[in-house]
Amino acid sequence: MEKKKELVLSVKNICKRYGGIQALDHVSIDFEKRETHALVGENGAGKSTLIKMISGAEVPDSGEMIFDGKSYERMTPQLSKSAGVSTIYQEFNLFPSLTVAENIYMGDELLSDKRKTFYDAGEYVEKAGEVLNRMKVDISPTELIEHMTTAQMQLVEIAKAVAKDAKILIMDEPTAPLSTKETEDLFELIGRLKESGVTIIYISHRMEELYRIADRLTVMRDGKYILTSTPDKITRQELICQMANRKVEEIEFHHTWPTKDVVLEAKNIAGNGLEDISFSLRQGEILGLGGLLGAGRTELARLLFGAEKIESGELWLEGKRITVNSPKQAVKQGIAYVPEDRKIHGAILSLPISWNITMPILKAISGKNGIIRQKEEDAIVEEHRQAFRIKLGSVKDHVSSLSGGNQQKVVLAKWIASNPKVLILDEPTRGVDVGAKQEIYGLIADFAKKGLAIILISSDMDELLNISDRLIVLNEKRIVGRLEKEEFSQDKVLAMASGVL
Numbered sequence: 001m002e003k004k005k006e007l008v009l010s011v012k013n014i015c016k017r018y019g020g021i022q023a024l025d026h027v028s029i030d031f032e033k034r035e036t037h038a039l040v041g042e043n044g045a046g047k048s049t050l051i052k053m054i055s056g057a058e059v060p061d062s063g064e065m066i067f068d069g070k071s072y073e074r075m076t077p078q079l080s081k082s083a084g085v086s087t088i089y090q091e092f093n094l095f096p097s098l099t100v101a102e103n104i105y106m107g108d109e110l111l112s113d114k115r116k117t118f119y120d121a122g123e124y125v126e127k128a129g130e131v132l133n134r135m136k137v138d139i140s141p142t143e144l145i146e147h148m149t150t151a152q153m154q155l156v157e158i159a160k161a162v163a164k165d166a167k168i169l170i171m172d173e174p175t176a177p178l179s180t181k182e183t184e185d186l187f188e189l190i191g192r193l194k195e196s197g198v199t200i201i202y203i204s205h206r207m208e209e210l211y212r213i214a215d216r217l218t219v220m221r222d223g224k225y226i227l228t229s230t231p232d233k234i235t236r237q238e239l240i241c242q243m244a245n246r247k248v249e250e251i252e253f254h255h256t257w258p259t260k261d262v263v264l265e266a267k268n269i270a271g272n273g274l275e276d277i278s279f280s281l282r283q284g285e286i287l288g289l290g291g292l293l294g295a296g297r298t299e300l301a302r303l304l305f306g307a308e309k310i311e312s313g314e315l316w317l318e319g320k321r322i323t324v325n326s327p328k329q330a331v332k333q334g335i336a337y338v339p340e341d342r343k344i345h346g347a348i349l350s351l352p353i354s355w356n357i358t359m360p361i362l363k364a365i366s367g368k369n370g371i372i373r374q375k376e377e378d379a380i381v382e383e384h385r386q387a388f389r390i391k392l393g394s395v396k397d398h399v400s401s402l403s404g405g406n407q408q409k410v411v412l413a414k415w416i417a418s419n420p421k422v423l424i425l426d427e428p429t430r431g432v433d434v435g436a437k438q439e440i441y442g443l444i445a446d447f448a449k450k451g452l453a454i455i456l457i458s459s460d461m462d463e464l465l466n467i468s469d470r471l472i473v474l475n476e477k478r479i480v481g482r483l484e485k486e487e488f489s490q491d492k493v494l495a496m497a498s499g500v501l
């Protein structure tokens with residue numbers, strides 16, 4: 001590694017408080033030219049908050065930020081952009097009904113400089129084409145965003161940064177929605193951007209990838225800067241230990257073999273694009289669903305949960321044929337679904353954390369007069385807050401005030417509090433930190449032990465192979481493979497998922 005360092009950005013003594021929480025507490029970090037600098041830490045450590053200060057989305061209470069030698073007390077989105085910062089948040093900022101080229105040059109000088117009254121589509125398309133070429137990605141500048149996959153949309157976000165010749169590219173959990181192959185492509189692209197002199201600030205909870213792509217790692221904990229190291233100088237165990245400030249065991253997933261009692265049985269189900277889906281799920285069993293993005297895993301979950309219509313075939317629950325025409329009906333019969341997108345389907349962000357957790361069980365904790373038994377509600381909320389280690393100021397705070405990972409925990413707690421017979425988990429640990437992940441695995445094992453039947457959808461291959469008792473692999477909305485525990489291997493699942501096997 002070369003020794004001479006060129007600083008592109010230093011944050012110094014940044015503080016930020018939200019109500020009772022010190023989200024950032026005198027944080028100082030140096031970012032060098034041409035490095036991938038990972039920010040790591042548990043859910044709620046302050047990573048995203050720091051990013052928001054740098055991108056100008058929020059204003060610090062105190063401290064300074066020095067861009068290329070120039071000091072600022074606060075940024076605005078415009079200032080930050082002109083200092084060369086491009087930020088890719090987890091929720092993309094793209095216009096679905098516009099083309100790739102239009103999105104890349106949205107609000108750009110290309111228009112204002114030449115004082116054009118309407119933009120020259122040809123020029124945009126050509127310029128966008130050059131940018132995409134430079135990135136070596138196979139996307140057409142005239143393609144509409146609404147027709148794209150998540151991975152492609154992310155590439156367009158990166159293209160926006162490349163088009164602006166960004167000096168600092170910030171990525172907040174970029175690989176969370178990506179498959180293995182797409183992640184590889186992203187890493188190659190990051191490598192090329194870095195070579196061209198870009199500084200990448202990278203946030204992720206996935207240890208493997210941090211060790212693969214980070215030149216330096218900075219640990220944050222409880223809003224504080226803890227340390228900066230290079231990957232070769234800190235082991236994975238140490239890093240996790242610094243993040244959590246306690247010993248976190250990466251647990252071997254032990255779970256007793258399921259019983260013979262079939263809880264849920266699907267017979268030739270079709271609907272929501274899926275065809276001919278048959279499987280049975282036993283008490284205490286964890287059935288994993290493998291497949292690439294768009295293979296039909298979430299579509300299947302939504303069918304079973306009554307969010308989409310089953311057009312033909314039969315669904316049996318505990319030996320009785322059932323119909324699920326709505327999520328309400330599904331919940332009533334004991335089927336719960338923890339969706340992958342907590343923002344859209346999971347939590348109601350503008351309501352208190354406590355209300356979110358007890359939402360599916362309001363009837364059970366209310367008296368005949370419809371009034372909630374407060375003590376009972378408080379006890380349940382507290383029990384789940386502790387079990388999931390949800391980091392919060394008060395349970396009365398809105399879910400929107402929580403960090404990403406903690407929002408995910410609220411969604412999990414909510415459905416688990418409803419005490420279901422069948423629990424469908426769609427990407428349950430997406431965005432969840434390493435420590436909490438182990439805790440969630442422990443909880444899943446406990447639920448299975450108690451006889452809950454679980455369907456697990458996960459793009460995290462280790463998670464899928466570790467936790468499932470049996471696997472079904474989907475490809476193009478059909479079941480293309482079934483694997484028993486002894487036959488599990490990553491290669492087999494990938495081959496089936498991509499339609500090779």
Ligand SMILES: Nc1ncnc2c1ncn2[C@@H]1O[C@H](COP(=O)(O)OP(=O)(O)OP(=O)(O)O)[C@@H](O)[C@H]1O
Nearest residue numbers: 018023043044045046047048049401402403404405
């Ligand atoms: N707008 C807000 N109002 C109140 N509290 C907030 C707000 N934004 C952040 N916080 C709190 O500040 C702390 C830091 O949150 P932040 O989102 O920076 O965490 P993070 O490290 O990005 O976590 P994650 O890995 O879960 O995304 C959290 O405790 C969070 O609840």
Ligand SMILES: [Mg+2]
Nearest residue numbers: 047048403404
């Ligand atoms: Mg975050």
